[in-house]
Amino acid sequence: MTIAISKDSRQQAITSIERYFREHMDEPIGNVAAGGLLGFFLEEIGPLVYNRAVADVQERLQARVMEVDVEVHEPEFVYWRKLDKKR
Incomplete structure (x- = not known):
């Protein structure tokens, strides 16, 4: 599964990667290389983050479902x- 991001988000991410390299690495990274690195991270690490997020959501939803009987009982x-109380 490929993680897709909007064109605007992609450009912001590339800009962020370029800045990170300028401020933390010995050599800057170009726009094309930053885009390639972003693509690699989205394909290689994106599913890991996505799956963790899905598991977290499932956990939270299961907790809420367990509370439904208390909330709507x-x-x-x-x-x-x-009637006996009124008498």
Whole structure:
């Protein structure tokens, strides 16, 4: 599965990679090389991050589903109890 990003996000990511190289590496990286590096990361590491995010969402949704019975539970057979309280 290829992780796709918008054209604008791609350009921002390339700009960020170029800046990172300027500030932290001995040599700067060009626009084409930064784009290639971004493509590599999206293809090689992107699925790892994506799968972790999906697992996190599943975990959170399962926790919410487990709480549904508490949130929407209605007591049963309450008619007579309500009537007895009024008397």
